Amino acid sequence: MLDVLFQSTFTCMLCAVGILLVLQLLYSSFTSQGKWKEPPGPRPLQLLGNLLQLDLRRLDRSLFDLSKKYGPVFTVYFGFKKVVVLAGYRTVKQALLYHAEEFGDREVTPLFNDFNKGHGILFTNGDTWQEMRRFALTTLRDFGMGKRLSEEKIIEECHYLIEEFEQHKGKAFNSSQTIKYASSNILHAIMFGKRFGYKDPVLRAIVDRDDHTIHLSGSPSIMLYNLFPWLGPFISNWRKLMENVEANKLEIISKVEDLKNTLNTDSCRCFVDAFLHRKQSLEDSKTKNSHYTDDNLVYSVMNLLAAGTDTTGTTVQWCLLFMAKYPHIQDQVQEELDRVVGSRQVQVEDRKNLPYTDAVIHESQRLANIAPMAIPHKTSQDVTFQGYFIKKGTTVFPLLTSVLYDESEWENPQTFNPSHFLDKNGKFIRREAFMPFSAGRRVCLGESLARMELFLFFTSLLQRFCFTPAPGVTEDELDLTPIVGFTLTPSPHPLCAVSRQ
Ligand code: HEM
Numbered sequence: 344m345l346d347v348l349f350q351s352t353f354t355c356m357l358c359a360v361g362i363l364l365v366l367q368l369l370y371s372s373f374t375s376q377g378k379w380k381e382p383p384g385p386r387p388l389q390l391l392g393n394l395l396q397l398d399l400r401r402l403d404r405s406l407f408d409l410s411k412k413y414g415p416v417f418t419v420y421f422g423f424k425k426v427v428v429l430a431g432y433r434t435v436k437q438a439l440l441y442h443a444e445e446f447g448d449r450e451v452t453p454l455f456n457d458f459n460k461g462h463g464i465l466f467t468n469g470d471t472w473q474e475m476r477r478f479a480l481t482t483l484r485d486f487g488m489g490k491r492l493s494e495e496k497i498i499e500e501c502h503y504l505i506e507e508f509e510q511h512k513g514k515a516f517n518s519s520q521t522i523k524y525a526s527s528n529i530l531h532a533i534m535f536g537k538r539f540g541y542k543d544p545v546l547r548a549i550v551d552r553d554d555h556t557i558h559l560s561g562s563p564s565i566m567l568y569n570l571f572p573w574l575g576p577f578i579s580n581w582r583k584l585m586e587n588v589e590a591n592k593l594e595i596i597s598k599v600e601d602l603k604n605t606l607n608t609d610s611c612r613c614f615v616d617a618f619l620h621r622k623q624s625l626e627d628s629k630t631k632n633s634h635y636t637d638d639n640l641v642y643s644v645m646n647l648l649a650a651g652t653d654t655t656g657t658t659v660q661w662c663l664l665f666m667a668k669y670p671h672i673q674d675q676v677q678e679e680l681d682r683v684v685g686s687r688q689v690q691v692e693d694r695k696n697l698p699y700t701d702a703v704i705h706e707s708q709r710l711a712n713i714a715p716m717a718i719p720h721k722t723s724q725d726v727t728f729q730g731y732f733i734k735k736g737t738t739v740f741p742l743l744t745s746v747l748y749d750e751s752e753w754e755n756p757q758t759f760n761p762s763h764f765l766d767k768n769g770k771f772i773r774r775e776a777f778m779p780f781s782a783g784r785r786v787c788l789g790e791s792l793a794r795m796e797l798f799l800f801f802t803s804l805l806q807r808f809c810f811t812p813a814p815g816v817t818e819d820e821l822d823l824t825p826i827v828g829f830t831l832t833p834s835p836h837p838l839c840a841v842s843r844q
Pocket of ligand 1: 449464465719779781785788789
């Protein structure tokens with residue numbers, strides 16, 4: 344009896360193994376012949392994946408190099424974590440614009456989950472993201488994003504920034520934090536209805552902590568944490584990051600509480616008021632499962648402040664550094680400003696008559712490439728892209744470095760060359776491969792505000808000051824090697840702001 348049982352079990356097992364082998368054969372013939380072929384890539388090691396083939400200190404460059412060998416869609420493994428990299432203007436555009444839905448989810452790494460806990464805009468997906476993003480866009484527009492109202496706020500801030508620069512009387516100083524306080528003030532004015540002095544301890548603390556957070560988030564130890572989250576408590580950078588985020592959250596909560604205590608249904612002073620009014624009206628109409636919660640308010644405000652301060656501030660810093668390094672370009676910008684605008688305040692309206700200046704700002708953004716891998720995305724569903732099969736939930740890096748430095752798009756991708764944005768007659772030309780704000784569903788939400796800030800900050804400063812290296816430093820010695828964090832920041836470089844009057 345036992346013998347019969349053993350024999351039939353054995354036969355069943357043989358059949359099962361046979362079926363599995365056939366399935367395996369069918370699967371490999373599918374994957375190698377096209378239908379489910381996965382993107383190629385360097386051969387990963389068992390535990391480390393491709394970590395040893397990547398330069399984690401300059402990951403974007405390293406991935407850009409790999410794209411030259413493996414093509415515009417390829418796979419790398421960070422430990423066990425599989426990532427599909429999209430490289431080159433055509434591929435990134437095709438994925439983010441023509442497959443916007445499939446490539447439009449956000450990858451929420453363990454660190455970003457610790458930061459946001461499923462709330463806000465930057466690191467959410469689905470209904471929460473959709474509702475919070477839509478609300479933020481409409482409300483920022485209501486408060487003047489890209490329009491006259493925010494122009495006035497930015498111009499007012501330019502005056503404070505100029506006053507601050509004048510105090511250094513042409514001596515060398517490091518302007519990086521002051522510029523970030525200025526760009527943060529634009530968002531503070533929109534979020535809370537008022538700006539703060541550059542010495543205000545709370546403004547300084549919020550900006551400095553965010554700055555530190557952005558820098559540490561791109562460090563190799565945090566990349567390790569994202570692969571092995573249980574390491575968190577042993578990683579000092581992770582502990583520091585958690586302290587920073589918690590401290591900023593408490594500051595924002597306290598500002599929100601102040602506004603709640605003075606909330607008036609008849610007036611809307613700022614973004615927070617608009618959110619609280621919406622929340623109240625949904626509560627009044629007994630709407631169930633509303634996304635208008637205190638957590639979503641606090642994290643959305645935190646996201647907007649963090650995403651909008653460092654990015655804009657760092658870009659202005661890069662612009663000034665390029666001007667100090669290339670004085671002949673600075674001369675041409677100032678000649679154009681003097682000729683077209685003279686000594687009055689520059690307005691956004693003037694942009695169309697300042698093609699060279701506009702080209703310099705665009706070229707600064709291109710070369711500075713401050714967000715080299717955008718913010719990681721994730722596929723929202725299975726997708727076949729350029730003949731490769733990419734599974735739902737796969738992490739995707741849209742490699743913006745490979746777009747802004749794409750050799751088939753830019754004449755001299757490695758050089759600072761404003762002519763990239765000028766035609767033969769010196770007229771400004773838009774370039775499709777200019778994509779520092781990314782593209783598609785997740786495109787930067789603050790793009791039009793940022794573009795206005797960059798234009799007004801840059802032109803107002805160049806009207807008043809000539810930027811030169813510190814005494815004893817030549818233009819050639821000004822180092823353009825960035826500090827790598829989540830964004831690429833110029834390394835500390837004191838400059839002189841010499842008055843032009
Ligand atoms: C020069 C300045 C700026 C640059 C270069 C920049 C760049 C970017 C990039 C590359 C992304 C990621 C897009 C993607 O995942 O594909 C992004 C997202 C985002 N940016 Fe900006 N940004 C700038 C300024 C701002 C400002 C001023 C704000 C706030 C008003 C802002 C708010 C956001 C938000 C909320 C997101 C997340 C969007 C989402 O996940 O739906 N950014 N930005």
